[in-house]
Amino acid sequence: MRTLKFLLVKEFKQIFRNKSLLPMIFMMPIIQLLVLPLAADFEIKNINISIVDHDRSEYSNDLINAVTSSGYFQLVSFGDSYQAAMNEIELDASDLILEIPSHFEQNLIKDGAQQVFIAVNAINGTKAGLGASYLNSIIQNFNQNIMVDAIASGNAAPLKNIEVVSLNWFNPNMNYKIFMVPAILVLLVTMVGAYMCSLNIVKEKEVGTIEQINVTPIKKHLYILGKMIPFLVIGIFIFTIGFFVVARLVYQIVPLGNLFLLYGYLFLFLVALLGFGLLISTYSQTQQQAMSIAFFFMMVFILMSGLFTPIESMPEWAKYIAYSNPVTYFIEVMRMVVLKGSMLKNITNHIYVMIGFAIFFNTWAVMNYRKTS
Amino acid sequence: MNSEHAIITDQLTKSFGSFTAVDHISFEVKRGEIFGFLGANGAGKTTAMRMLCGLSKPTSGSATIAGFDIYKDTEKIKTKIGYMSQKFSLYEDLTVKENIRFFGGIYGLSNKALKLQTNKLIDTLGLESQSGKLVASLPLGWKQKLAFSVAVIHEPSIVFLDEPTGGVDPITRRQFWDLIYEAAQRGITIFVTTHYMDEAEYCDRVSMMVDGKIAALDSPEKLKLKYNVESMDDVFYHLARAAKRGE
Structure with a gap:
C-alpha cells in the first residue's frame, strides 16, 4: 500500500x-x-433548391411558397429551364431540383392528379435523402390542402385516409x-x-x-x-x-x-x-x-x-x-x-x-x- | 552458493535469433570489488548487464546474484541490486528531492530513513540550492551523480553501472569515481562498464569482452604485464583488434 x-x-x-x-x-x-x-445535429436545414416552374400558375406559386417558407430550403435559382437547374447541381450549388410541369394547375383541376419531378444530388447521401423526404412531405401537405379545398367546394368526393401521427417518448x-x-x-x-x-x-x-x-x-x-x-x-x-x-x-x-x-x-x-x-x-x-x-x-x-x-x-x-x-x-x-x-x-x-x-x-x-x- | 562472491555466472548466453550477443560467459565478481566490464561498442556488455539485473532473460547458462538464482529469484535479486542505465532514467519532471523520495519509497525505506537519506544525499552532492528544482534543469554531470546516488539509496549489495560517465567532463568524472569509491568502502560491489581506459585503471579487476566472449579478465596491472604494454588503452587495442563484429 x-x-x-x-x-x-x-x-x-x-x-x-x-x-x-x-x-x-x-x-x-x-x-x-x-x-x-x-x-x-441530424436536422438538415439550408438545403439548396432549384425550382423549375413551367406552369407559373396560382397553384404552382402556392407550392413554391410552401417549399420556400418551410425553413428547410434555400432557393438558389428559379426559372423555366431544367438544363439551367441541372447546371446548378453540377456546380454543387444546388442539392435538389423541383420541376413543376406546364399545365400543372389545369391538369390538377381537370384530372384531379398531377406529377411533379424531383431530382436529387445524392453526393451527400444524408442531405439528399432527408431533403427529398422533407420535400415529399411538403408536397403531400400541399396535396391535402388542395383536396380539402376541392371537397369544400364540392368538386371531389371525400377520400378515406389514414393519417399517421407519431408521439416521441422520452424526447x-x-x-x-x-x-x-x-x-x-x-x-x-x-x-x-x-x-x-x-x-x-x-x-x-x-x-x-x-x-x-x-x-x-x-x-x-x-x-x-x-x-x-x-x-x-x-x-x-x-x-x-x-x-x-x-x-x-x-x-x-x-x-x-x-x-x-x-x-x-x-x-x-x-x-x-x-x-x-x-x-x-x-x-x-x-x-x-x-x-x-x-x-x-x-x-x-x-x-x-x-x-x-x-x-x-x-x-x-x-x-x-x-x-x-x-x-x-x-x-x-x-x-x-x-x-x-x-x-x-x-x-x-x-x-x-x-x-x-x-x-x-x-x-x-x-x-x-x-x-x- | 559462495558468500565470497557477489556475482557468479556460468556459460551465460543470450541470443537474438541467429545472433549471439552474449556467448557463454563465465566469471565471478568478489564481494566489495570494483569490477570493470570493458569491451568495444556492440561487444555485448549492456546485454550481459541487463541479464544480470533481471531486465532480460538469458537464453541459456546460469548465474547467481547476491546468492540468488537469476531465473527463479528475479524479484529477490531486485531488492539487492541497484542499476544505473546508459540512458538517464530519473524523472525529469520531478524535482531532485521528489526523485529521491520516490525511488527510496518504492525500495521500501521508512519515512525516517527517507528523510535522513534525502538530506544526506543532497548534502554529499552539494545540491542544497537545487533540491527543489526539476531534474530536467540540472547539468548532465549532476544528473549522473544524482542517478548514481539514487541507485544506491537502498544500500544494495551490488550496483550495476552502464557507462555512467558517458559525456561527462573530466572533473565531474573524477567526482563520480569518488562516489563509487565511497560506495565500495561501504561494502557495495561495483559492476561498471566504461569506455574510458583511465577509469579501467581505477578498477580492482577488469574483464574485456570481444564479440560476446570474455577475452581477458584480471587486474589492470597483470593485464598490462601479460600483454607487455604501458597502459590499459594498449590492452584494449590489443584485444579489440581481434574483434570480427563490425561496428
Missing part, C-alpha cells in the same frame, strides 16, 4: 506539471460538448442535443481511457524510466494500479464537469435516472477502457505507435457504437462488431438512464457485459506486461 502511495504521488505530480495534458483535461470536455452537439421534441450530449460525454471519457493512459506508460518506455522501475522489486500489479487510478480519477472528473456543468447549464439536460447507477457504470467502463489502454501500451514501444493503434480503435469505437447511426440498421456482420465494442454499451446505458430513467434491473445485462470487458482487457494487459524481456 505504501508503494502505491509513492506511485500515486509521483503520477499526480507529473500530470499536474504536464503543460499540454492539463488544459486537455479541463478544456476538452467543455469545448467538445459545446461544439459537437451543435454540429452533430418529445425530437431534440437531437438531448440525444447526442450524453453520447458525446461517453466519447470524452473513452479518449481519456484509450489515449492518456496508454501514452503515459509508453512515454516511460520511450524516455527509459521504465527500466529504472523494472529493476526495482516493485510489484507489477501495483505499478499498473498506480498508472490506472490517476486516469480513473481524471475520467470521472471530466465526466462530472461535462455532465453537471455543460450538459445541465447549457443543454438543460437533467438525468431522469439514478446518479449512483450512472457513476457505477462509468467506473466499470473506465476500468475496462483503461485496461484496453494498458493493453495498447504493452504492445507499443513508442508514443507514435500507441497513438496510431489507439486512433484506429477510436474510429471503430466511435463509428460502430450507435452514436451516429442506429445499430439496428447495420448489416448483420457489423452488428457483431458494434456489440463487441464497450462504447456501445455505455452509450446505451447513458441514453437509457439519462433520458428514460432506466433502473438497475433494466441494465443488468449491460453491467455483466462491461464487467466481462474489464476482466478481459485487464487480464490480457497484465499478462502481457513484463518486467523482464
Whole structure:
C-alpha cells in the first residue's frame, strides 16, 4: 500500500506539471460538448433548391411558397429551364431540383392528379435523402390542402385516409442535443481511457524510466494500479464537469435516472477502457505507435457504437462488431438512464457485459506486461 | 552458493535469433570489488548487464546474484541490486528531492530513513540550492551523480553501472569515481562498464569482452604485464583488434 502511495504521488505530480495534458483535461470536455452537439445535429436545414416552374400558375406559386417558407430550403435559382437547374447541381450549388410541369394547375383541376419531378444530388447521401423526404412531405401537405379545398367546394368526393401521427417518448421534441450530449460525454471519457493512459506508460518506455522501475522489486500489479487510478480519477472528473456543468447549464439536460447507477457504470467502463489502454501500451514501444493503434480503435469505437447511426440498421456482420465494442454499451446505458430513467434491473445485462470487458482487457494487459524481456 | 562472491555466472548466453550477443560467459565478481566490464561498442556488455539485473532473460547458462538464482529469484535479486542505465532514467519532471523520495519509497525505506537519506544525499552532492528544482534543469554531470546516488539509496549489495560517465567532463568524472569509491568502502560491489581506459585503471579487476566472449579478465596491472604494454588503452587495442563484429 505504501508503494502505491509513492506511485500515486509521483503520477499526480507529473500530470499536474504536464503543460499540454492539463488544459486537455479541463478544456476538452467543455469545448467538445459545446461544439459537437451543435454540429452533430441530424436536422438538415439550408438545403439548396432549384425550382423549375413551367406552369407559373396560382397553384404552382402556392407550392413554391410552401417549399420556400418551410425553413428547410434555400432557393438558389428559379426559372423555366431544367438544363439551367441541372447546371446548378453540377456546380454543387444546388442539392435538389423541383420541376413543376406546364399545365400543372389545369391538369390538377381537370384530372384531379398531377406529377411533379424531383431530382436529387445524392453526393451527400444524408442531405439528399432527408431533403427529398422533407420535400415529399411538403408536397403531400400541399396535396391535402388542395383536396380539402376541392371537397369544400364540392368538386371531389371525400377520400378515406389514414393519417399517421407519431408521439416521441422520452424526447418529445425530437431534440437531437438531448440525444447526442450524453453520447458525446461517453466519447470524452473513452479518449481519456484509450489515449492518456496508454501514452503515459509508453512515454516511460520511450524516455527509459521504465527500466529504472523494472529493476526495482516493485510489484507489477501495483505499478499498473498506480498508472490506472490517476486516469480513473481524471475520467470521472471530466465526466462530472461535462455532465453537471455543460450538459445541465447549457443543454438543460437533467438525468431522469439514478446518479449512483450512472457513476457505477462509468467506473466499470473506465476500468475496462483503461485496461484496453494498458493493453495498447504493452504492445507499443513508442508514443507514435500507441497513438496510431489507439486512433484506429477510436474510429471503430466511435463509428460502430450507435452514436451516429442506429445499430439496428447495420448489416448483420457489423452488428457483431458494434456489440463487441464497450462504447456501445455505455452509450446505451447513458441514453437509457439519462433520458428514460432506466433502473438497475433494466441494465443488468449491460453491467455483466462491461464487467466481462474489464476482466478481459485487464487480464490480457497484465499478462502481457513484463518486467523482464 | 559462495558468500565470497557477489556475482557468479556460468556459460551465460543470450541470443537474438541467429545472433549471439552474449556467448557463454563465465566469471565471478568478489564481494566489495570494483569490477570493470570493458569491451568495444556492440561487444555485448549492456546485454550481459541487463541479464544480470533481471531486465532480460538469458537464453541459456546460469548465474547467481547476491546468492540468488537469476531465473527463479528475479524479484529477490531486485531488492539487492541497484542499476544505473546508459540512458538517464530519473524523472525529469520531478524535482531532485521528489526523485529521491520516490525511488527510496518504492525500495521500501521508512519515512525516517527517507528523510535522513534525502538530506544526506543532497548534502554529499552539494545540491542544497537545487533540491527543489526539476531534474530536467540540472547539468548532465549532476544528473549522473544524482542517478548514481539514487541507485544506491537502498544500500544494495551490488550496483550495476552502464557507462555512467558517458559525456561527462573530466572533473565531474573524477567526482563520480569518488562516489563509487565511497560506495565500495561501504561494502557495495561495483559492476561498471566504461569506455574510458583511465577509469579501467581505477578498477580492482577488469574483464574485456570481444564479440560476446570474455577475452581477458584480471587486474589492470597483470593485464598490462601479460600483454607487455604501458597502459590499459594498449590492452584494449590489443584485444579489440581481434574483434570480427563490425561496428
